[in-house]
Amino acid sequence: MAVVMTGNGPRALPEGGLAPRRASAEEIPVLDLAPMFGSDAAAKAALAARLRAACTDSGFFYLRGHGVPEAVVAAAFDAARYYFALPEAAKLAHHAGLSPHNRGYAGLLEENTDPAARGDLHESFDMALEVPADDPDVLAGKRLYGPNQWPDGLSGFRETVEAYHAAMRGLSRCLLAAFALALGLDEDYFDPRIGKPLATVRLLRYPPQTGEIDPRQIGIGAHTDYECFTILAQEDVPALQVLSAAGEWLAADPIPGCFLVNIGDQMARWTNDLFASTVHRAVNRSGRERYSIPFFFGPDYDTEIVALPGCTGPDNPAKYPPVGAGAYVESRFSATFDYFDGAVG
Numbered sequence: 551m552a553v554v555m556t557g558n559g560p561r562a563l564p565e566g567g568l569a570p571r572r573a574s575a576e577e578i579p580v581l582d583l584a585p586m587f588g589s590d591a592a593a594k595a596a597l598a599a600r601l602r603a604a605c606t607d608s609g610f611f612y613l614r615g616h617g618v619p620e621a622v623v624a625a626a627f628d629a630a631r632y633y634f635a636l637p638e639a640a641k642l643a644h645h646a647g648l649s650p651h652n653r654g655y656a657g658l659l660e661e662n663t664d665p666a667a668r669g670d671l672h673e674s675f676d677m678a679l680e681v682p683a684d685d686p687d688v689l690a691g692k693r694l695y696g697p698n699q700w701p702d703g704l705s706g707f708r709e710t711v712e713a714y715h716a717a718m719r720g721l722s723r724c725l726l727a728a729f730a731l732a733l734g735l736d737e738d739y740f741d742p743r744i745g746k747p748l749a750t751v752r753l754l755r756y757p758p759q760t761g762e763i764d765p766r767q768i769g770i771g772a773h774t775d776y777e778c779f780t781i782l783a784q785e786d787v788p789a790l791q792v793l794s795a796a797g798e799w800l801a802a803d804p805i806p807g808c809f810l811v812n813i814g815d816q817m818a819r820w821t822n823d824l825f826a827s828t829v830h831r832a833v834n835r836s837g838r839e840r841y842s843i844p845f846f847f848g849p850d851y852d853t854e855i856v857a858l859p860g861c862t863g864p865d866n867p868a869k870y871p872p873v874g875a876g877a878y879v880e881s882r883f884s885a886t887f888d889y890f891d892g893a894v895g
């Protein structure tokens with residue numbers, strides 16, 4: 551049987567084709583975050599219960615009532631479109647391999663999420679929290695902190711992408727409060743751990759794939775995400791597939807006005823696998839270019855990821871040894887990006 555190696559161990563993959571099945575509203579539910587912006591404790595508790603069910607089941611859910619203005623999302627997609635249309639030389643000038651902090655551009659096939667595959671058919675631009683080069687954490691060699699790299703001469707690009715990052719950070723704080731409630735913790739439980747979060751905006755462009763498709767070379771190979779959770783913005787071009795517990799690929803098609811959120815490996819570790827970090831992949835068979843914008847959110851670099859209160863018990867010992875949040879993501883980047891270990895400062 552085929553498996554994919556993740557940071558939390560091997561996961562079985564089904565044999566077979568690239569076509570997904572439609573997901574039902576139970577399999578990938580739509581949750582409304584609005585109660586988290588109010589003070590109705592019963593409404594928050596109801597959301598927390600639905601969130602807990604979604605996270606323990608598929609680990610994927612659509613999010614509405616999130617409060618992020620549509621214009622902020624639309625501007626980020628416009629920025630992605632004109633960014634990727636730059637000449638290749640302009641993009642290579644700020645290649646992520648020139649940054650010790652994994653910020654900048656990477657081209658087609660440079661990432662390989664599934665070690666058994668032959669590279670991912672997308673190009674990307676990564677930016678994260680802007681931390682100056684003389685910051686003590688950067689000087690201490692915490693590689694995931696550092697300055698971003700930006701393309702030259704692309705008016706408004708930086709401002710637009712930074713505004714999107716800020717909006718996603720705000721949303722993440724709110725979402726984490728809901729996760730805390732879903733885990734029976736105080737709403738502000740995670741707040742002391744997210745003052746300087748490892749939080750990356752990634753612009754992605756997937757060219758369409760037509761004709762015979764090599765299953766070992768798709769938009770993004772089967773993988774789990776590395777951080778706590780991912781907030782994905784999609785336009786109207788479908789491609790994303792989620793592996794169900796029963797081993798079927800489900801289509802996670804875009805829903806207008808909703809983000810798609812999924813649990814990542816850090817949260818699976820934090821919850822001792824109560825919350826599912828679910829395998830997913832993308833295949834762009836739409837015949838059109840696809841742009842998507844994942845936002846990966848994890849806690850501060852030095853946060854120890856160890857089973858949270860209530861997630862272990864006499865019959866449920868901790869499955870994973872403690873690990874530093876930053877060290878964990880760095881180890882995953884080393885496994886995934888062929889340029890990360892050789893990056894120059």
Ligand SMILES: O=C(O)CCC(=O)C(=O)O
Nearest residue numbers: 754770775790832842844
């Ligand atoms: O583009 C997508 O829909 C998914 C991207 C993804 O899974 C990732 O970047 O980790």
Ligand SMILES: [Fe+2]
Nearest residue numbers: 773774775830
């Ligand atoms: Fe992913």
